[in-house]
Amino acid sequence: MSVLTLQVDGLPVAVPEGSTLLEACRAAAITLPVLCHLDGLSPVAACRLCLVEVEGSGRLLPACATTASEGMVVRTETDQLREYRRMAVELFFAEGNHVCAFCVANGSCELQDVAVQVGMDHSRFPYQYPQRPVDASHPLFSLDHNRCILCTRCVRVCDEIEGAHVWDVASRGAHCHIIAGLDQPWGEVETCTSCGKCVEVCPTGALFRKDDTSAEKHPHREWPAALRLAREQHQWRIP
Amino acid sequence: MTPLRFATVWLAGCSGCHMSFLDLDEFLFELAERVEVVYSPVASDAKHYPEGVDLVLVEGAVANADNLALALQVRERSRWVVSFGDCAVTANVPGMRNLLEGAEPVLRRGYVELADHGGQLPHAPGIVPELLDRVLPLHEVIPVDLWLPGCPPSAERIKEALVPLLAGELPRLEGSAMLRFG
Numbered sequence: 001m002s003v004l005t006l007q008v009d010g011l012p013v014a015v016p017e018g019s020t021l022l023e024a025c026r027a028a029a030i031t032l033p034v035l036c037h038l039d040g041l042s043p044v045a046a047c048r049l050c051l052v053e054v055e056g057s058g059r060l061l062p063a064c065a066t067t068a069s070e071g072m073v074v075r076t077e078t079d080q081l082r083e084y085r086r087m088a089v090e091l092f093f094a095e096g097n098h099v100c101a102f103c104v105a106n107g108s109c110e111l112q113d114v115a116v117q118v119g120m121d122h123s124r125f126p127y128q129y130p131q132r133p134v135d136a137s138h139p140l141f142s143l144d145h146n147r148c149i150l151c152t153r154c155v156r157v158c159d160e161i162e163g164a165h166v167w168d169v170a171s172r173g174a175h176c177h178i179i180a181g182l183d184q185p186w187g188e189v190e191t192c193t194s195c196g197k198c199v200e201v202c203p204t205g206a207l208f209r210k211d212d213t214s215a216e217k218h219p220h221r222e223w224p225a226a227l228r229l230a231r232e233q234h235q236w237r238i239p
Numbered sequence: 240m241t242p243l244r245f246a247t248v249w250l251a252g253c254s255g256c257h258m259s260f261l262d263l264d265e266f267l268f269e270l271a272e273r274v275e276v277v278y279s280p281v282a283s284d285a286k287h288y289p290e291g292v293d294l295v296l297v298e299g300a301v302a303n304a305d306n307l308a309l310a311l312q313v314r315e316r317s318r319w320v321v322s323f324g325d326c327a328v329t330a331n332v333p334g335m336r337n338l339l340e341g342a343e344p345v346l347r348r349g350y351v352e353l354a355d356h357g358g359q360l361p362h363a364p365g366i367v368p369e370l371l372d373r374v375l376p377l378h379e380v381i382p383v384d385l386w387l388p389g390c391p392p393s394a395e396r397i398k399e400a401l402v403p404l405l406a407g408e409l410p411r412l413e414g415s416a417m418l419r420f421g
Contacts, residue, residue: 100421
């Protein structure tokens with residue numbers, strides 16, 4: 001395996017060929033905010049929180065979906081990036097109905113985490129209060145669209161790890177939403193194995209177990225990476 | 240040293256932020272020595288918001304005509320306004336009625352549709368404050384100097400914010416201990 005060197009925020013970093021910029025940043029001990037990225041799942045660059053500046057590129061690039069190359073000069077902490085990140089997080093809060101106070105994921109929510117990370121103390125954008133439904137048709141789990149940020153982790157974990165592909169994305173813009181099966185109530189989708197992986201990887205309280213109430217969701221977001229490691233390298237690291 | 244003229248205000252919130260404020264326990268003694276409480280639902284009997292307030296913690300969203308009038312008065316008469324807790328910062332739970340889109344549908348839902356029998360819309364002009372059509376975070380009504388999120392903000396978080404404020408400095412809040420919603 002060949003190694004390539006690049007520069008991240010002035011630091012020289014060596015990473016294996018094929019690594020992403022996100023991995024290169026981690027090698028430089030830089031923690032970029034992420035919401036759609038999850039180790040073990042394919043990258044989609046949906047949340048735009050990991051955007052970085054790459055010298056010679058006219059636009060900002062998502063670190064999770066950009067392959068590192070020899071001699072790249074990457075910047076992760078410019079005023080523009082900080083402002084865009086905070087704006088993106090504020091827009092996530094403003095476009096859905098996120099009421100932390102009684103949310104099932106309060107305290108273990110990655111949207112809360114990134115708000116802290118980008119220093120968001122309030123939203124400069126007015127809250128939209130969209131009309132969104134809750135699908136409680138599954139016997140074990142529920143999907144509250146009010147809390148969904150469309151990261152598509154559920155779509156990917158179900159397709160790539162479980163192999164059932166229950167979830168998908170329908171419509172566009174403000175109407176964009178996650179669907180089960182052929183846009184059916186979740187409980188009627190026969191391909192769902194009720195494995196619960198979608199619930200475990202959801203960054204917010206959109207997907208949750210029915211017996212969990214406020215602040216009771218304690219998900220295992222490390223499962224996809226552990227399962228992939230077990231399958232591909234035969235190492236079992238789930239405690 | 241002249242004591243700081245200190246106030247706390249309770250708009251559309253559950254008073255949980257004020258309960259958390261009372262959880263400051265022994266720090267309240269220190270606070271009492273350094274400030275003059277000029278208006279507060281938990282520490283003063285004053286019925287009117289006074290002039291010349293140095294520092295005010297405002298709990299709650301702006302949900303009705305009384306909240307709105309008081310918020311405007313608070314801004315006009317105070318040097319530093321702190322948006323105190325998630326309801327003031329985001330509208331939080333009181334803001335959920337915005338999903339019903341307007342004051343009239345909210346009253347209809349609460350007093351007519353969900354009534355067991357004989358439901359009717361409340362009508363008491365001049366006695367019960369009129370609901371605004373939309374519940375707003377404080378900063379959408381008046382300029383705010385500091386946002387202190389949390390539902391409620393913990394006593395430690397309140398103290399960490401108050402200490403620099405008492406020393407005449409606006410703190411920069413960072414990290415999970417100071418900023419986290421919920």
